[in-house]
Amino acid sequence: MSITDQYKTLKEPSEGIYKEKGSKFITYAYPIYTEEEVKPIIDELKKQYYDARHHCFAWQLGTEGDRFRANDDGEPSGTAGKPILGQIRSFELTNLLVVVIRYFGGTKLGTSGLIHAYKEATIDAINNGIIEERTVNDFYQIDFDYGVMNDVMRIMKEENPNITAQDFNLRCSIKWNTRQSEVEKITSRLSKIESVEIEFLHTA
Numbered sequence: 089m090s091i092t093d094q095y096k097t098l099k100e101p102s103e104g105i106y107k108e109k110g111s112k113f114i115t116y117a118y119p120i121y122t123e124e125e126v127k128p129i130i131d132e133l134k135k136q137y138y139d140a141r142h143h144c145f146a147w148q149l150g151t152e153g154d155r156f157r158a159n160d161d162g163e164p165s166g167t168a169g170k171p172i173l174g175q176i177r178s179f180e181l182t183n184l185l186v187v188v189i190r191y192f193g194g195t196k197l198g199t200s201g202l203i204h205a206y207k208e209a210t211i212d213a214i215n216n217g218i219i220e221e222r223t224v225n226d227f228y229q230i231d232f233d234y235g236v237m238n239d240v241m242r243i244m245k246e247e248n249p250n251i252t253a254q255d256f257n258l259r260c261s262i263k264w265n266t267r268q269s270e271v272e273k274i275t276s277r278l279s280k281i282e283s284v285e286i287e288f289l290h291t292a
Contacts, residue, residue: 092151093224093268097183104212110193113209118185140189144168147185148176167202175210186210223267227290231261233283247274
């Protein structure tokens with residue numbers, strides 16, 4: 089089975105705005121890694137835009153497209169969160185949260201008008217951002233005896249993972265990470281060296 093370990097998201101947060109018949113739609117798009125990041129961001133925006141009528145949002149995580157949520161926050165069902173999520177997917181992005189804050193302008197937009205407005209507001213924020221490709225990386229720590237350091241370091245040099253920390257004492261350790269599709273090759277080689285212990289830390 090091939091591993092999908094590449095994805096597109098925004099490099100940094102971006103903003104957008106859309107106006108329709110007096111209603112104003114202010115959009116914020118945030119690159120995220122976990123669902124836990126969502127609530128604090130929305131809470132902060134609700135505090136900042138406390139007088140707005142709706143704070144609608146959608147997010148998607150992971151490379152499979154099966155972790156997502158869309159929220160209409162009081163708008164008619166399917167008119168806000170769904171079109172926001174639709175644009176995240178249309179741009180083939182993930183690990184992204186988009187929040188659209190609506191100030192009502194006095195004129196009702198109707199179902200199709202709302203869907204169009206939330207779609208356009210999302211498009212503006214994404215277009216104002218910088219889309220970049222990232223890899224899904226697994227993070228590991230290996231521990232090994234000082235006597236096998238040359239063998240370990242040769243593999244590190246040849247496979248070239250990202251080394252983030254090294255400690256060379258009597259018992260040595262290295263923290264490293266690499267894209268998921270490269271992990272098995274590296275851990276397989278390392279596991280053949282006597283005294284090497286491999287510990288998976290996390291994915292990001």
